[in-house]
Amino acid sequence: MSARKRILVVDDERHIVEFLVMNLRQNQYESLTAGDGYEALDIARRENPDLILLDSMLPGMSGIETCRSLKQDDRTSRIPIIFLTAKSEESDKVIGLGLGADDYITKPFGLRELFARIEAVLRRSARERTAPPEGALRIQDLAIDLERFFVEKEDLKIPLSPTEFSLLAALARGGGKVVSRKDLAESLALGTDPAGGRSLDVHLRNLRKKLGDSPRAEGYIDTVRGFGLKANP
Structure with a gap:
């Protein structure tokens, strides 16, 4: 790793933060830490980390609200x-991904x-930051x-998360051909196990x-049962 990636760890449980920081260091990552959502927003805006590990259960501003604020700010979006979620917080996983989080892992x-x-x-x-110019797809x-x-x-920008954008672009590149779920999961680095699906x-x-x-109706994306997904050009 030529330049160490910096990861912001946001959790109010000190022992978890210390455990993550120690293991990040051992795996050649630099770490920043925050104990609540407000501190996380301040550090993210100031330091622009490469990735954020965000606990969904935080005091004061919740992890969900912190994620929403990060994704609404051009400096951190x-x-x-x-x-980082508990098994009982299934709804938080769905809400977090809906707000633009890229993945989740269960404690x-x-x-x-x-x-x-x-x-x-x-x-x-x-890949998204260094991809060569390709123009536009429709x-x-x-x-x-x-x-x-x-x-x-219609001249209005639609805010998408990096994963949502990559998914849409992958289907658009298919030009109306069916792309298998396995290929999509692999290209998005989601994994091909049930969790990735x-x-x-x-x-x-x-x-x-x-x-x-x-x-349920023909739109931009069609599900072809048993095969995968395709864009409707």
Whole structure:
């Protein structure tokens, strides 16, 4: 790793923060820490970390509200976020992904899984930031700008998370051909296990909602049962 990536750890439980910081250091990452959402916002705006590990249960400003504030601020909106959640917080996972978080991991988690997810999200983020200019793609009245990473519909920008943007671009590149769920999950670095499939479903549902699409009617994206997904050019 030529330049160490900086990861902001946001958790109010000191022993978890210390455990994560120690293991991040051992894996050649630099770390920043925050004990609540307000401190996390301040550090993220000032330091622009490469990734944020965000606990969903924080005192004062919740992890959900912190994520929303980060994604609404132009200074921090493109920083990838991985939610740290408890098994009982299934709704927080869905809400977090809907707000633009890139992934989640359930406590208690193993270090191998944690670092696999960190590396996958960082790879995806790096591809998006360094991708060569390709111009624009279109799906009906959607203009997908691959150079500046935004989507427009009738001259209005649609705010998408990095994963949602990558999913839409992957389908648009297919030119109306079916792309398998496995290929999509792999290209988005979500993994091909059941958890990766569920993450793909959540990102797809959020993307359709933002586009005003419906899975039950012909729109921008069609589900081809048993095969995968395709864009309707």
